[in-house]
Amino acid sequence: MAAASAAGSAVVALNSAGISHRKFASVRQVALPVKLPGSINLQCRPMGSVSSSGIKAQVATVEQVSTEAAQKVEAPVVVVTGASRGIGKAVALALGRAGCKVLVNYARSSKEAEEVCKEIEASGGQALTFGGDVSKEADVESMIKTAIDAWGTIDVLINNAGITRDGLLMRMKMSQWQEVIDLNLTGVFLCTQAAAKIMMKKRKGRIINIASVVGLVGNVGQANYSAAKAGVIGLTKTVAKEYASRNITVNAVAPGFIASDMTAKLGADFEKKILEAIPLARYGQPEEVAGLVEFLALNSAAGYITGQVLTIDGGMVM
Numbered sequence: 375m376a377a378a379s380a381a382g383s384a385v386v387a388l389n390s391a392g393i394s395h396r397k398f399a400s401v402r403q404v405a406l407p408v409k410l411p412g413s414i415n416l417q418c419r420p421m422g423s424v425s426s427s428g429i430k431a432q433v434a435t436v437e438q439v440s441t442e443a444a445q446k447v448e449a450p451v452v453v454v455t456g457a458s459r460g461i462g463k464a465v466a467l468a469l470g471r472a473g474c475k476v477l478v479n480y481a482r483s484s485k486e487a488e489e490v491c492k493e494i495e496a497s498g499g500q501a502l503t504f505g506g507d508v509s510k511e512a513d514v515e516s517m518i519k520t521a522i523d524a525w526g527t528i529d530v531l532i533n534n535a536g537i538t539r540d541g542l543l544m545r546m547k548m549s550q551w552q553e554v555i556d557l558n559l560t561g562v563f564l565c566t567q568a569a570a571k572i573m574m575k576k577r578k579g580r581i582i583n584i585a586s587v588v589g590l591v592g593n594v595g596q597a598n599y600s601a602a603k604a605g606v607i608g609l610t611k612t613v614a615k616e617y618a619s620r621n622i623t624v625n626a627v628a629p630g631f632i633a634s635d636m637t638a639k640l641g642a643d644f645e646k647k648i649l650e651a652i653p654l655a656r657y658g659q660p661e662e663v664a665g666l667v668e669f670l671a672l673n674s675a676a677g678y679i680t681g682q683v684l685t686i687d688g689g690m691v692m
């Protein structure tokens with residue numbers, strides 16, 4: 375966590391197509407696949423009796439209106455915590471591809487986070503990185519401020535950052551317990567509270583918390599982790615109830631075993647046992663989780679889903 379705190383000094387790196395090119399990017403985003411409310415279809419029809427200077431003036435007016443309309447049609451602003459690797463990275467890339475402006479948070483992996491930003495920009499989105507420990511209130515405040523300063527709002531929050539510090543209860547140190555609770559539960563509370571303040575004023579927003587199936591069923595060696603994830607599920611339902619009247623939906627996604635750095639350290643023997651317990655007999659891919667998160671974050675059909683826990687686990691828990 376020491377390194378994470380160091381990174382917490384709000385190392386903000388704006389990418390080349392970030393703030394300074396916002397105007398152009400906004401225009402470009404009109405053609406992106408995200409269905410945004412209020413998009414205007416302007417057509418320029420030549421009129422027979424108008425002089426050439428009149429036509430020029432009309433074209434200029436239409437161009438100006440088009441640009442203004444394009445600038446009004448803003449792409450959703452998304453904050454993804456822990457987006458340098460694994461599931462968070464896949465989520466950030468999916469939302470970037472869908473045309474969102476994505477804040478890519480990380481704790482230590484600045485290079486990886488920069489790569490995620492570059493990939494988002496290459497696919498037509500906008501992105502910036504923010505190095506910060508989301509278990510620290512000051513870092514969270516700074517992260518939210520960074521998104522607001524750059525893009526003026528927050529439409530979607532993905533609480534993804536998480537760690538494991540596994541061990542049997544009888545041997546679990548207080549520090550193992552606390553680190554996991556601080557990031558996996560308190561971090562979700564801090565980010566949700568800060569982002570909901572912005573969303574409340576707009577009367578619009580979507581929050582997606584990455585929980586885990588172990589928050590539903592428990593797991594040997596993960597008292598800290600399963601308690602935190604169960605806490606996230608309770609927090610999700612409560613915030614969903616508190617903010618429904620403000621048109622903010624809050625849902626939890628509970629993955630089973632997904633191929634990432636987190637599961638890579640489990641070892642081959644353990645993996646074999648796990649696969650026997652998964653009806654689909656394989657680990658999930660981060661992109662599969664990202665697909666579900668993208669649906670909850672952007673799809674209009676998800677607007678009537680709130681307070682839910684959606685498992686994505688190859689049928690492990692049913």
Ligand SMILES: NC(=O)c1ccc[n+]([C@@H]2O[C@H](COP(=O)([O-])OP(=O)(O)OC[C@H]3O[C@@H](n4cnc5c(N)ncnc54)[C@H](OP(=O)(O)O)[C@@H]3O)[C@@H](O)[C@H]2O)c1
Nearest residue numbers: 456458459460461481482483507508535536586632634636
């Ligand atoms: N993989 C699975 O099987 C699985 C299953 C169920 C639930 N989940 C949950 O899914 C989420 C992502 O898991 P993953 O497997 O993708 O993990 P991962 O590959 O280990 O990536 C963790 C991410 O969290 C970031 N992070 C770590 N500490 C942070 C902090 N203090 N502040 C901000 N960011 C921090 C990391 O940033 P750095 O790169 O800078 O360290 C990294 O981007 C977690 O909440 C996890 O509990 C995973």
